[in-house]
Amino acid sequence: MDNSPTSLFDSYQQDFTSITQSITQKLNEDLKGEARKASLRRVEIELDEAEEVLSQMEVEIHSMPQSLKAQYQARLKSSKSSLTTLKKQSKDLHSALQRSLLLSTAPGGAYSDDAEGGGDRERLLTGHAILENGTRRLDESRRIALETEEQGAEILRSLRGQREQIENSRDMLQTADRSIDRASGTLKKMIRRMYQQRFITAAIIAVLVILIALILYFKLR
Known part of the structure; x- marks a missing residue:
């Protein structure tokens, strides 16, 4: 078992990478209507999971030796930036879907x-x-x-x-x-x-x- 002061952070970052890859895949799917809505709901759940993992990563940094903190804070900052980009993409797709559904009121x-x-x-x-x-x-x-x-x-x-x-x-x-x-x-x-x-x-x-x-x-x- 790895007892190094960065082992938990590395494990959380692997989880974060796996979650963001799943989110990216769902955002890039060519779906319409209800299928897109269901996909975006799953994306919202995974975004919350990714946010929670980031919080755990930040907690782990506080217990690291001072010599390692700067390096891992930079990795945390990069992960936060990636999550912010995914949130914006999800929000844009959600807005576009809502606009499409709300404006399509006439038959056909x-x-x-x-x-x-x-x-x-x-x-x-x-x-x-x-x-x-x-x-x-x-x-x-x-x-x-x-x-x-x-x-x-x-x-x-x-x-x-x-x-x-x-x-x-x-x-x-x-x-x-x-x-x-x-x-x-x-x-x-x-x-x-x-x-x-x-x-x-x-x-x-x-x-x-x-x-x-x-x-x-x-x-x-």
Whole structure:
């Protein structure tokens, strides 16, 4: 099993390449009507899958060594650019298909030239514009959701790092506390020895004084 820091990124990129190849194939198919609609629905699903894979690739970059990040960020940027191009192609094909279906209101697919037919087309075009605005808003919401997810992952990583720092600081404080306890015990022993030495010194001085006093006493007598 490959445990290198880039193995997961490489695996995700292979998945991304496979998905984008499938999307490209569907976009280039010569389909009409309902068949094209079904194909574009599958494309939308695969675009979401590709977006999710890109998010995983971006998460993996954060855990790489600093020396490798620039190279893999460039690969991620290229993948994002490819996905943006595919999204635009899908959107253009979807718009063209909707326009074709909405405008083909007359029998046999021909356009109606009377006033009522013109009004119908106008309403259909207005509805199509509203639909496109809704699609853009959904795309924007999805983009914001992905950005929020990435920010949340970054915050979690930051919190994990802070927790590790706190745990390290706690271990250092415990070590320092033990060192202080040992130093305190050593100082107490030194103080006890100092008092013992003072007592011994005072006793020696007292004995010497007594001896001197006795010597003087006997000499004077």
